[in-house]
Amino acid sequence: MPVLVMKFGGTSVASLDRIRRAAKRVGVEVAKGYDVIVIVSAMSGKTNELVGWVNETSPLFDAREYDAVVSSGEVVTAGLMALTLQEMDVPARSWQGWQVPVRTTSAHSAARIEEIPTSNIIAKFDEGMRVAVVAGFQGISPEGRVTTLGRGGSDTTAVAFAAAFGAERCDIYTDVDGVYTTDPRIAAKARKLDRIAFEEMLELASLGAKVLQTRSVELAMRYNVKLRVLSSFEEQSDEAGTLVCAEEEIMESNVVNGIAYSRDEAKMTLISVADRPGIAAAIFGPLSEAGVNVDMIVQNISEEGRTDMTFSCPTDQVLRAEKALDAARVRGDINYHDLVADTDVAKVSAVGIGMRSQSGVAAQMFRTLSDEGVNIKVIATSEIKISVLIDRKYMELAVQALHDAFELERTA
Amino acid sequence: MPVLVMKFGGTSVASLDRIRRAAKRVGVEVAKGYDVIVIVSAMSGKTNELVGWVNETSPLFDAREYDAVVSSGEVVTAGLMALTLQEMDVPARSWQGWQVPVRTTSAHSAARIEEIPTSNIIAKFDEGMRVAVVAGFQGISPEGRVTTLGRGGSDTTAVAFAAAFGAERCDIYTDVDGVYTTDPRIAAKARKLDRIAFEEMLELASLGAKVLQTRSVELAMRYNVKLRVLSSFEEQSDEAGTLVCAEEEIMESNVVNGIAYSRDEAKMTLISVADRPGIAAAIFGPLSEAGVNVDMIVQNISEEGRTDMTFSCPTDQVLRAEKALDAARVRGDINYHDLVADTDVAKVSAVGIGMRSQSGVAAQMFRTLSDEGVNIKVIATSEIKISVLIDRKYMELAVQALHDAFELERTA
Numbered sequence A, B: 001m002p003v004l005v006m007k008f009g010g011t012s013v014a015s016l017d018r019i020r021r022a023a024k025r026v027g028v029e030v031a032k033g034y035d036v037i038v039i040v041s042a043m044s045g046k047t048n049e050l051v052g053w054v055n056e057t058s059p060l061f062d063a064r065e066y067d068a069v070v071s072s073g074e075v076v077t078a079g080l081m082a083l084t085l086q087e088m089d090v091p092a093r094s095w096q097g098w099q100v101p102v103r104t105t106s107a108h109s110a111a112r113i114e115e116i117p118t119s120n121i122i123a124k125f126d127e128g129m130r131v132a133v134v135a136g137f138q139g140i141s142p143e144g145r146v147t148t149l150g151r152g153g154s155d156t157t158a159v160a161f162a163a164a165f166g167a168e169r170c171d172i173y174t175d176v177d178g179v180y181t182t183d184p185r186i187a188a189k190a191r192k193l194d195r196i197a198f199e200e201m202l203e204l205a206s207l208g209a210k211v212l213q214t215r216s217v218e219l220a221m222r223y224n225v226k227l228r229v230l231s232s233f234e235e236q237s238d239e240a241g242t243l244v245c246a247e248e249e250i251m252e253s254n255v256v257n258g259i260a261y262s263r264d265e266a267k268m269t270l271i272s273v274a275d276r277p278g279i280a281a282a283i284f285g286p287l288s289e290a291g292v293n294v295d296m297i298v299q300n301i302s303e304e305g306r307t308d309m310t311f312s313c314p315t316d317q318v319l320r321a322e323k324a325l326d327a328a329r330v331r332g333d334i335n336y337h338d339l340v341a342d343t344d345v346a347k348v349s350a351v352g353i354g355m356r357s358q359s360g361v362a363a364q365m366f367r368t369l370s371d372e373g374v375n376i377k378v379i380a381t382s383e384i385k386i387s388v389l390i391d392r393k394y395m396e397l398a399v400q401a402l403h404d405a406f407e408l409e410r411t412a
Helices: A017-032 A045-059 A063-070 A072-087 A119-126 A153-164 A198-206 A214-221 A279-289 A315-330 A363-369 A392-405 B016-031 B046-057 B064-069 B074-087 B119-126 B153-165 B198-206 B215-224 B279-289 B315-330 B363-371 B392-405
Strands: A003-008 A035-040 A092-095 A113-115 A131-135 A138-139 A146-147 A169-174 A195-197 A227-233 A242-243 A260-273 A297-299 A307-316 A337-350 A378-380 A387-392 B003-008 B034-040 B091-097 B113-115 B132-137 B139-142 B146-148 B169-174 B195-199 B228-231 B241-243 B256-272 B297-299 B306-314 B336-349 B376-382 B385-391
Touching: A003 A017, A003 A153, A017 A072, A017 B046, A035 A072, A035 A153, A045 A063, A045 A072, A045 B016, A045 B074, A063 A072, A063 A146, A063 B074, A063 B091, A072 A092, A072 A131, A072 A195, A072 B046, A072 B064, A072 B074, A092 A119, A092 B064, A113 A153, A113 B046, A119 A131, A153 A169, A195 A198, A198 A214, A198 A242, A198 A260, A198 A337, A198 B091, A214 A227, A214 B034, A227 B363, A260 A315, A260 A392, A279 A297, A279 A307, A297 A378, A307 A315, A307 A378, A315 A337, A337 A392, A363 A378, A363 A387, A363 A392, A387 A392, B003 B016, B003 B153, B016 B034, B016 B074, B034 B074, B034 B153, B034 B336, B046 B064, B046 B074, B064 B146, B074 B091, B074 B132, B091 B119, B113 B153, B119 B132, B153 B169, B153 B215, B195 B198, B198 B215, B198 B256, B198 B336, B215 B228, B256 B279, B256 B315, B256 B392, B279 B297, B279 B306, B279 B315, B297 B336, B297 B376, B306 B315, B315 B336, B363 B376, B363 B385, B385 B392
Parallel strands: A003 A035, A003 A169, A035 A131, A092 A131, A169 A227, A195 A242, B003 B034, B003 B169, B034 B132, B091 B132, B169 B228, B195 B241
Antiparallel strands: A138 A146, A227 A242, A260 A307, A260 A337, A297 A307, A337 A387, A378 A387, B139 B146, B228 B241, B256 B306, B256 B336, B297 B306, B336 B385, B376 B385
């Protein structure tokens, strides 16, 4: 029988009632003839409680113990989901990560899945079981200890199972009903997308549209897993939600498919850096080592052997960046007059695979912002994305104006 | 290094503060030179919450899923305890049941421990780890699923580890400071016992003195594990609490060491049963099959081929007993005029290994009760115990009078 993976996030299993509701959705797919693998998160709030206990007990905790404690929430939901399905006469059982086993690296709290043997679960499907309920977010290290995959890791568990079992689709049930052209709280005209390409979803996810864990989208792209995001709080048809899929499966697409934003971006400028070969490496090497996630980089024209270097990074990494650069200066690796941090900026991006084949998108974006009197501080582009750094106070205005300009409220 | 097992019950790990307090006790033993195995229960209230969820989800639950859900509480405490010890610079790590592995039977929710391989933990002790924190109450079945040992099962886990590792002692930390001659809430003169024999503890435990799980005492007796019951809420010396040990290690003992009682006992009488060979088997066979725990049995003198048969069982099993006997009558296996249930009775017992060598205990017990005007309804005796069934309203009076008569407030 074809396999379907269904993943339910924390809000979708927050109470026994909600678990029952989710189980009913599973029952519908079983009735259609699917063997279903259900991946569950912990009841919403549970993981935070456990993390709180660990932090209070031991601020510099042993990540192996952290993982043992924090992974227990998913185990509870998995058991309760299996029981709920059994009550509905759907043959089901639960699996903990180590029972499958979901083999991961030893990088506790941020482990990566290396292998998911399918034989145990397939044997049970062959015996008549219809639903395997698997505790998400967790695995087992080569040393036999429980690992976790990092926040949002259950999405990754779901995609990894879909890949391992060759699932027809991986449905991610969450508290939103799909992926939108932009944040509906900012632009009322925001429209739910029926389909979106993996590449676009990756750009949107990493830009702050927190629907799916970035890693899960990467994994889905690599193994070409059809990923569907939909709400567990609405009656669902086969066409509900948003399908995240390969570009080839999207017949028509707007040039721009989404406007993303990030409030927590800071602009850092190194004033009057000695311009010489290798200077970029000398600056960004230490930043990388210090764990600073540099996003956009701009270098001004060099004058008399000196230049200004501007980059952006998350606001909460500004201090770390300053420290790392100062240390490099003390070591004599770089030389600059001043380092200026501007934390009153925001990033706005237009994303769309259509950009690859259509020119003029950047020009239209700049003109739109200019018409609204929004000054652009930094520009960065990729094949399918144009990002600008602007004053934070213009962020909402910019998002709305761009959404209008690219006519995102209209389907392609 | 010698090994010590320390078990902390639910109230002893009910909060992060209490876990810290318990960890300090562990630190004291580590400082003395012990390698310590700590067995933890779930935070008090946690297991009830989980059991409640399972019952609400599925009244006739799959015990395998029940075990998966309910065992998660101990996993949390084990991790937090390990982290707390690490914060105190005591090298420690946690183990879940399947990691040791604690191999059990497949009798989910009432599994029995079959084997505890020691090599994993010993290897860590050899590497310098000083404390192995093990989640109590749980194990793994031959099929690789999580099992639990039944309520109070962490006591059994502790004793089994003490036996497997040849521990010097197994300390059970709880919310009482030892085993008393009787319930101090009933008899103010109740005295804490310094030592008590396994056999006596077994009789007291099964009679309702709920300090230790009966099975853990049986196991301690079989493997001669020195078991100490003490409070986790008081400063402790080496002599604190009550030591449960082999008879040979108790130099002097009172004839009677404890007065136990049980409020939840019912007296059932089959009136005018046809008395023939095999009649007892025909009555008590069906009761046993129905899961009725028959305790005392008395058969009156037979007259004209008919007799009255009286037995006691827990009050909440009366209905089940009536059903089973009625079914046997319908089948024609037994024949009786009437079945009378008296649920307004209580059982009071005197327990002491000294009874083996001293006669007259029963006589003194009956005289004491008679002096107080208490009518005895049923009597049952074993080598080290005399039990009587009396009207419930006299229960407290009987306990106090017997405690006085056998001078239990005085040490031997």
